[in-house]
Amino acid sequence: MLLSSRTSRTAALLAAGASVALLAAAAPRPATPLGLGDRLFPHLGNPGYDVQSYDIALTYKGDNRKPLDAVTKIDARATARLDRVNLDFSHGTVRSVEVNGAPADFATGGEDLIVTPARPVVAGEPLRITVRHTSDPMPGKEEIGWVRTKDGLAMANQADAGHRVFPSNDHPSDKAYFTFRITAPKGLTAVANGVPMATTRQAGATRWSYRTLHPMATELAQVSIGRSAVLHQQGPHGLPVRDVVPAKDVKALRPWLKKTPGQISWMEGKVGRYPFENYGLLVAEATTGFELETQTLSLFEKDLFTEAGYPEWYVDSIMVHELAHQWFGDSVSPRTWSDLWLNEGHATWYEAQYAEEKAHQPMATRMRDAYRESDGWRAAGGPPAAPKGPESGEKISIFRPVVYDGSALVLYALRQEIGKEAFDRLERQWVATHRDSTATTADFTGLASRIAGRDLTGFFDAWLYGQKTPPMPGHPDWKSRPAEK
Numbered sequence: 001m002l003l004s005s006r007t008s009r010t011a012a013l014l015a016a017g018a019s020v021a022l023l024a025a026a027a028p029r030p031a032t033p034l035g036l037g038d039r040l041f042p043h044l045g046n047p048g049y050d051v052q053s054y055d056i057a058l059t060y061k062g063d064n065r066k067p068l069d070a071v072t073k074i075d076a077r078a079t080a081r082l083d084r085v086n087l088d089f090s091h092g093t094v095r096s097v098e099v100n101g102a103p104a105d106f107a108t109g110g111e112d113l114i115v116t117p118a119r120p121v122v123a124g125e126p127l128r129i130t131v132r133h134t135s136d137p138m139p140g141k142e143e144i145g146w147v148r149t150k151d152g153l154a155m156a157n158q159a160d161a162g163h164r165v166f167p168s169n170d171h172p173s174d175k176a177y178f179t180f181r182i183t184a185p186k187g188l189t190a191v192a193n194g195v196p197m198a199t200t201r202q203a204g205a206t207r208w209s210y211r212t213l214h215p216m217a218t219e220l221a222q223v224s225i226g227r228s229a230v231l232h233q234q235g236p237h238g239l240p241v242r243d244v245v246p247a248k249d250v251k252a253l254r255p256w257l258k259k260t261p262g263q264i265s266w267m268e269g270k271v272g273r274y275p276f277e278n279y280g281l282l283v284a285e286a287t288t289g290f291e292l293e294t295q296t297l298s299l300f301e302k303d304l305f306t307e308a309g310y311p312e313w314y315v316d317s318i319m320v321h322e323l324a325h326q327w328f329g330d331s332v333s334p335r336t337w338s339d340l341w342l343n344e345g346h347a348t349w350y351e352a353q354y355a356e357e358k359a360h361q362p363m364a365t366r367m368r369d370a371y372r373e374s375d376g377w378r379a380a381g382g383p384p385a386a387p388k389g390p391e392s393g394e395k396i397s398i399f400r401p402v403v404y405d406g407s408a409l410v411l412y413a414l415r416q417e418i419g420k421e422a423f424d425r426l427e428r429q430w431v432a433t434h435r436d437s438t439a440t441t442a443d444f445t446g447l448a449s450r451i452a453g454r455d456l457t458g459f460f461d462a463w464l465y466g467q468k469t470p471p472m473p474g475h476p477d478w479k480s481r482p483a484e485k
Contacts, residue, residue: 033110034086036171040337040389040398041160043110045171046086049127051076054218056166057181058135060225062188064148067092067134072166076127083120085129088163088170089113091145092134100128113167131167143395147299150285151246152188152226154299156292159337160395162218172333173438175215180223183207189228191244193221193295195277212295213277214436217333222294224282235261235279236268242280242297249302253283256305256315263320263354267327270350272428275331275435279323291318293325293347313359321351332434339441340398341384341464345407346427352408367412370405371478374469377402379483384410385441385464410463416473417459418452426451 035043055073070092085099090111097106099117106115113131121127137146137153144156145164155165163170179197182190186204194212201207229247231254232240241264243257260281264274282297283305292299300322304315329343355361381400382388384407391397400406415423426448434443445460462470472478 031107031109031112031114033112033114036173038171038336038338040387041171041395043112044088044160044337045174046088046112046169048080048082049076049078049085049169051169051174051176053177053179054166054168055179055181058183058223060153060182060184060188060190062185064137064146064153064225067136070133070135070166072131072133072168074127074129074131074167074169076129076169078121078123078125078127080123081120082127083116085115085117085121085127087113087115087129087131087167089131089133089167091136091143091164094167095132095134097132098130100126111163129167133167135165144288147284147286147288149226151228152184152224154224154226154282154284154286155222155294156288156290156299157221157294158219158292158396159340159398160219162221165221168218170218172217172219172337173335175217175333175436175438177214178212178216178221180210181207182209182223182225184225187227188225189230189244190223190225191228191230191242191282191297192223193297195240214275214295214331216295216330220293220295220330222282222297222299224284224297226284231257233258233261235264235274237273239264239274240278242278243283244280244297245283246285246302249283249285249306253302253305256319257281259316259319260323263316263323266354266357267320267323267350270353270424270427271327271431275327275431279326281319291322293322293330295326295330298322298325313355313361316358317351317355317361320354321347324350327431331436332431333438335438335440337398338385338387339439340387341403341407341410342439342441342444344399344403345384345411348404348408349411363412366405367409368475368478370409371469371472371475372481373401374406374409375480376483377406378467378469381406383465383467409469413463413470413472414448414456414459416475417456418448422451 033043034046036045038044053075057071059069097104097115102118104115104117143161143164145161147154147156162168180192183205184190190208192210194210197209197211199208224244227247228244229250231243235241241260245253276296278296280297282299283302285302324347328346352363352366356363381402384402449456469480
């Protein structure tokens, strides 16, 4: 999932189956925060440049309450003349900034770091920014970013928190390649997205380097530091599967980890080959209330696997939910946050399909129950493709039931409308066409119409934007409970 509350989703599943201000130098003119104008997060992201890559160096000193020393290098290309360059960054101290090798002035405005280059950057010109800063893991009042675990740190940057960790163009529409260089004291292990490059041992410390082989949205970045064991196994067609778990819990967790290669094979049978260089689970000893599909290394709470009370089929289906996101949300990322339903609806869809096929939890029963609640979900959170904005002080509140089961319900209706064969072809073509890129709701509905061989505009307008849930094709007896006023 992009970011989901296990508490609310557990109830639905079981029913169906049974800022810290930056310190910065003064700029000569008032610093103004910008943004891409995203409907849900209007100040997130910045115009005027396209990031190609990030190189992020982090030095962890062994105390997860203290700021990390950091250097973030951004390699971008200007798409417009830039007298100033805005970056998203809100939870650290900036020490210096360089643009194209020359010192630059900087200031803050809102959650932006505003950089004034020594000379303007013209459209089409390389834009190389180096920021020396700290990265503060202490919690803020309404965001996430760093997650403090029992023995170190991990990341949870969705939807609006990557810039709490490092300066960036923090919007999923601007994907880029990442390199991480993490230094930590002896006895700790650091792991990040992508493949390992090098490990260098120094006096009393070790430096690990990782690089992604595919572009990634900032909200999917992951760095884990702790007393961890890194376990290796092989997935389909030789795919490396790498799991990162608390070293003391290897024996208890291994039976769950062994399920992943088979789950990857199952997903490949549905939508095609796994889209990245490796995969695995990052199991953290932390209390978050959610699991998270950080690219190639999905974040899970340890309690999901060790706490009594969760049926095995339920835990399996949550594992598949995060795995499905590697196709839907990670490889094919949302162009805007209003396209969130494409990520969560699809991940919930394959979660439910897996539970049906492997644990005899009927998909139709779950969708009928979702249909009954759908009008209430739409009233509370907006329709699937036009969700309401986050509640004040709760940025992750956009992750409401309507984007999970409420959006999987749209996919169920679509399969009822166009037939299983066309639907399965749509799913495969969707992830193949937009691999390593971003896509919109309009891209999906247009592709569906082409594959179905007819205009589905009316169908999608009602199901994606209607305040009321339309009749379910093939199930005229299904009824939605009236929304509470």
